[in-house]
Amino acid sequence: MTDPDRTVGVAIIGAGSIADGSHLPAIRDQGAEIQVLAVVDVDLERARSFAERWQIPAAYGDIDQMLREAAPDLAIICTPPIAHRDAVVACLDAGVWVWCEKPPTLSLAEYDEIAAHEAEGGPYVSYVFQHRFGSGARALREHIRTGRLGNPLVGICHTLWYRDDRYYRVPWRGRWSTEGGGPTMGHGIHQMDLMLSLLGEWTEVRAASGTLARGIETEDVSMAIVRFASGAMVSMVNSVLSPRETSYLRFDFPEATVELTHLYGYDNANWRWTPAPHRADDTPADLGAPEDNEASSHAAQLRYLLDDLRRGRRPEASGDDGRRVLAFIAALYASAATGLPVTPGQITPDDPFYHSMSGHKENAHA
Numbered sequence: 001m002t003d004p005d006r007t008v009g010v011a012i013i014g015a016g017s018i019a020d021g022s023h024l025p026a027i028r029d030q031g032a033e034i035q036v037l038a039v040v041d042v043d044l045e046r047a048r049s050f051a052e053r054w055q056i057p058a059a060y061g062d063i064d065q066m067l068r069e070a071a072p073d074l075a076i077i078c079t080p081p082i083a084h085r086d087a088v089v090a091c092l093d094a095g096v097w098v099w100c101e102k103p104p105t106l107s108l109a110e111y112d113e114i115a116a117h118e119a120e121g122g123p124y125v126s127y128v129f130q131h132r133f134g135s136g137a138r139a140l141r142e143h144i145r146t147g148r149l150g151n152p153l154v155g156i157c158h159t160l161w162y163r164d165d166r167y168y169r170v171p172w173r174g175r176w177s178t179e180g181g182g183p184t185m186g187h188g189i190h191q192m193d194l195m196l197s198l199l200g201e202w203t204e205v206r207a208a209s210g211t212l213a214r215g216i217e218t219e220d221v222s223m224a225i226v227r228f229a230s231g232a233m234v235s236m237v238n239s240v241l242s243p244r245e246t247s248y249l250r251f252d253f254p255e256a257t258v259e260l261t262h263l264y265g266y267d268n269a270n271w272r273w274t275p276a277p278h279r280a281d282d283t284p285a286d287l288g289a290p291e292d293n294e295a296s297s298h299a300a301q302l303r304y305l306l307d308d309l310r311r312g313r314r315p316e317a318s319g320d321d322g323r324r325v326l327a328f329i330a331a332l333y334a335s336a337a338t339g340l341p342v343t344p345g346q347i348t349p350d351d352p353f354y355h356s357m358s359g360h361k362e363n364a365h366a
Ligand SMILES: NC(=O)c1ccc[n+]([C@@H]2O[C@H](COP(=O)([O-])OP(=O)(O)OC[C@H]3O[C@@H](n4cnc5c(N)ncnc54)[C@H](O)[C@@H]3O)[C@@H](O)[C@H]2O)c1
Pocket: 013, 014, 015, 016, 017, 018, 019, 040, 041, 042, 043, 046, 063, 078, 079, 080, 081, 083, 087, 101, 102, 103, 128, 130, 186
C-alpha cells in the first residue's frame, strides 16, 4: 500500500484491557485515517461485546476466518504474550502488517522465527514501545546523536511498580512459559527499551534477580549494571514490590542532568533538565528541552506506524530495532542465572537463554 491518503483498515486481535484502555482510544485519535473492520478474541462473547462497545462491524472467534473475510491492512495484537507468535505469523502470511503488544515474544527464538515471515517493503511487524515516541525522548535522542550535552556518563533506569497477589491470579502471569518472565520482561521492558533507544549499543550486563514476596515462578525483582559502547554506565531495577510506584530514568552528561519521572506515560512536564554548575544560568530550553509537547502514548507510535505502512517503509521498533531490548533482557536473565557478565551476541541459537528467558528448555514455546 503506497497511497498516502488511503484509509487503513484495522483488526484488533485480543479484546482485553489494553485493547480497550489504550488501542481503541489511540485509533479514535487518528480520526478518519483508520477504519476498524473487525475484532477477534478466543472468547467470542468478549469479542462481541467489545464490538458493540466500540461500534466495530464484525466480531470473530478465529483469526484465520477474520483474515479471510475482513482483509485488514493492519492487525493490532493484544493477546497475552504466549499467543503473540502464532497471531503475528498468521497475519504476516496473509500479507497483513502487524503492530504487536510487548513483550514482542517469549524468546529470541520466537522473535527470529517471526522475522522470517516479513517481506521487503511489507508486511512488517512492529512492537508497542510507546515511550520512545514522546517529544522528550525524541529531543534527547537527537542531542545524544549530535553530542549537544557531551557524552552520556551515568544513568539510572528504574521501574519500581507494585503488583499484588491478586494481579498474579490471572493464569498467564508470573510464568516463564506464558509471560516469558517477571517484571524485567513484562514491566521494566518499556523503560529499558527507552534507555537502549537513547544510549545505543551496550557492551556488558551484570545482573541479579530474586523472587522475594510473590508466589510466582518468575522473578519479582531484578537489578543490573550495564556498560555502553559510549562508556556510559547505567544502574537498572525492575520491581513489582514497590508501594510508592515510579518509572525513573536519569542521564548525567558533562553539560546537564536530564531526568524523566513518570508512571505509565509522560509529557514534557515529566522531564527535568538541570544544567551543570558551569552552565548554571542556562534554562531547560538552552539545554535542548523540546518546544513541541507530544505525550508518550499508543497514539503517538501509531501515527508513525501508519505513515510507514502507507509508504511501505520498515517502521521503528521492528526488525533489529525491535529485537534490541529482547536480546538485552535475555542477556540480563542469563547473567542473573549464571552470576557472570554477559556481552551482546553471546546469546546465540546454541544458548539455552535464546530459547527461553528462564534458560530452561521445558519453558520454551514449541
Ligand atoms: N504497552 C503497554 O503499556 C501494555 C500495558 C499492559 C499490557 N500490555 C500487553 O498487552 C497484552 C495483553 O494484555 P492485557 O492486559 O490486555 O490482557 P487481557 O488478559 O486483559 O486480554 C487478552 C485478551 O486476549 C484474548 N486471547 C487470548 N489468546 C488469544 C488468541 N489466541 N487469539 C485471540 N484472542 C486471544 C483473551 O481472551 C483476552 O480477551 C500483553 O502482551 C501485555 O503484556 C501492554
